[in-house]
Structures are given as structure tokens and as C-alpha cells.
Amino acid sequence: MARVVMQAVVSVDGFIARPDDxxxxxxDWYFNGDTALVAEPSGWTFRVSAASHAHLRPFWDAIDVTVIGRHLFDTTDGWDGKPAAGDQLVVVTHRPLPEDWLAAxxxxxxxxxxxxxxxxARAKELAGEDGFVCVTAGDVGGQAFSAGLVDEVEMDVAPVVLGEGVRFFGDHTGTVELDDPDRVVRGDRVLHLHFTVRR
Incomplete structure (x- = not known):
């Protein structure tokens, strides 16, 4: 069965963006290092610390399908039709994607x-039996987490307190226990953490 990980860069107080997105x-840590990190298939190039590169390269390479919400799709204009990571992308939306975007x-x-x-479910089907699905944190990730559909949590914690904004776990309420972090990687201005959801 394909694994589902919820992931985002997050502030120390739990926000993935300001109220204005x-x-x-x-x-900042994506651009403060001396090691080039290229996201595929988007082709975005970052410069991170060697520790962040060693952590992120295999994580990004393992992703088969990414799941995002319509708000993120609209905010990024669908990343020019190239998933940030993984071979395919699923947009959770109640509206069809714009016709002009599809034509382009x-x-x-x-x-x-x-x-x-x-x-x-669609992402897991596309990823295959041993696949790896990444759902972006925030509203969609929080809904998936609340529904018990998330197996792992991956946080890139930046040493910043935003005070308000878009919450990593969206509107999730209630207690969910995670196992102890099995990966803790100190980068430059970021701490990479990985947890498995306790079942």
C-alpha cells in the first residue's frame, strides 16, 4: 500500500505561510547554502546546506505523486504544469481547472x-502498491490528517515565529500521537523532522 506523507516548511509556532499566503x-534556508539542489521535474534550483541536501534529495526523489488544494494551484498558477516533486499531481478542487491553463x-x-x-485515493492508485504520496500541509493536508489518511509527517522547521497565518495542520483539532522522530537533521536555518503517525 502506498505511503502518504504530509509535508511543508513550517515556523516554530506552526504556520506555513502568513495570512496573505x-x-x-x-x-530563506533554500538559498543560503553552497550545495545545489534541483527539484524534478520542475527544474527549480535551490542552494542549501550539505545536510539539507542529504536529507531532501532522497525524500524528493521518492515522491511519486503530490496532492495539493485548489488554492495552492491558483496561487502558483499550477507551477507551469510541472509538479514541484513527483511524476504526477492531484488537485483537490470543486471546480474544473481553467480552460486556458489546460490549453497552455x-x-x-x-x-x-x-x-x-x-x-x-487517486494519488495512491497513481503511485502504485509501493508508491509514495506527498500531500501539502495546510487545509488539504489537515483534512487528510483528520481523516486518518496520513501515515507520516515531514516538517522543515524554520527558526521563525510568524504569529499568525496558515496552520500546518489546517483546521485539525484533537489529539493524534506520533512516534518519536526517526529523522532529525540540522541544516542551516532549518531543522528537518520526520515522524510516523502512531496507529
Whole structure:
């Protein structure tokens, strides 16, 4: 069965963006190192510390399918039809993707789903039996987490306190226990943490 990980860069107080969706200093560590890190298939190039590179390269390479919400799709204009990581992308949305966007990106490996549960199920189907699905934290990730559809949590914690904004776990409430972190990697201005959801 494909694994599902919920992931994002997050502030110490649990926010992945400001109320206006800007990230402020959360992403500074993507550009403060001396090791090139290229995201595939998007081609985005970052410069991170060697420790962050050693952690992120295998994580990004393992992703088969990414799941995002319509808000992130609209905010990024669908990343020009190229998933930030993974071979395919599922957009959870109640509206069709814009016709002009589809016309401009006819070969984009994007799929849509009408609910979070449907989106995760579709992503797992696309990823295959031993696949790896990454759902972005925030509203969609929080819904998946609340529904018990998330197996792992991956946080890139930046030493920043935003005070308000978009919460990593969205609107999730209630207690969910995680196992002890099995990966703790100290980068430059970031701490990479990985947890497995306790079942």
C-alpha cells in the first residue's frame, strides 16, 4: 500500500505561510547554502546546506505523486504544469481547472479530485502498491490528517515565529500521537523532522 506523507516548511509556532499566503523568511534556508539542489521535474534550483541536501534529495526523489488544494494551484498558477516533486499531481478542487491553463499545458500530468479522500485515493492508485504520496500541509493536508489518511509527517522547521497565518495542520483539532522522530537533521536555518503517525 502506498505511503502518504504530509509535508511543508513550517515556523516554530506552526504556520506555513502568513495570512496573505506570503512565506516571509520561512524559505530563506533554500538559498543560503553552497550545495545545489534541483527539484524534478520542475527544474527549480535551490542552494542549501550539505545536510539539507542529504536529507531532501532522497525524500524528493521518492515522491511519486503530490496532492495539493485548489488554492495552492491558483496561487502558483499550477507551477507551469510541472509538479514541484513527483511524476504526477492531484488537485483537490470543486471546480474544473481553467480552460486556458489546460490549453497552455496539455501534457501536464495533473489530475483532479472532488474531495480530499478521493484525492488521496487517486494519488495512491497513481503511485502504485509501493508508491509514495506527498500531500501539502495546510487545509488539504489537515483534512487528510483528520481523516486518518496520513501515515507520516515531514516538517522543515524554520527558526521563525510568524504569529499568525496558515496552520500546518489546517483546521485539525484533537489529539493524534506520533512516534518519536526517526529523522532529525540540522541544516542551516532549518531543522528537518520526520515522524510516523502512531496507529
Amino acid at each position: 506570503s512565506v516571509g523568511p520561512l524559505f 499545458h496539455p501534457d501536464a500530468p495533473f489530475h483532479t479530485a472532488g474531495s480530499v479522500a478521493e484525492g488521496i
